[in-house]
Amino acid sequence: MTIKLIVGLGNPGKDYRSHRHNVGFWFCDTLAQLYSGTFKKESKFFGDVTQVNIAGTMVRLLKPSTYMNASGKSIQSIAKFYQIAVEELLVVHDELDLDPGIARLKSGGGHGGHNGLRDTIKALDSKEFYRLRIGIGHPGDKSQVADFVLHAPKKSEIESIQNAMTDALQVLEQIVKGETESAMQTLHTQG
Secondary structure, three states: OOOOEEEEOOOOOOOOOOOHHHHHHHHHHHHHHHOOOOOEEEHHHOEEEEEEEEOOEEEEEEEEOOOHHHHHHHHHHHHHHOOOOHHHEEEEEEEOOOOOOOEEEEEOOOOOOOHHHHHHHHHHOOOOOEEEEEEOOOOOOHHHHHHHHOOOOOHHHHHHHHHHHHHHHHHHHHHHOOOHHHHHHHHHOOO
């Protein structure tokens, strides 16, 4: 099974651009640059979309413009339109439970309190999509999480997050080709 859609989770608009919660957008922007894609607003998919060729596979990249809590609406609309199966979907998101500098790939599972994942699971009526989890660290107290994800990381954290994204990019072609086990082995021995 190959990956046909990569979704970066985040919040639209320049006010949110530098926030930890927008790591998924950062990743998709990097992919678009690397693979010569240009995002265009697609109102019928409630987001910005481009198509790139990764390892010989045409892959759509999506940045929902629905805000994090309604990400599923955007993902469901494009997946339905292009008949993309849940197993052909990779969602890239910020992960509180991983330190900055760590990226992990997994298939299925719960939302772990992440509103973008919660809405995606609800909209797709499935948990069986791939997730690329980019570590942003945890503020230490549950009550500080909302404020934490809606602020920019410190300089040292930005560097670590970029390193994690670089690690993930090195296995991306394997992920797209469906070689997820070997991609996980490589990625999970780094960082």
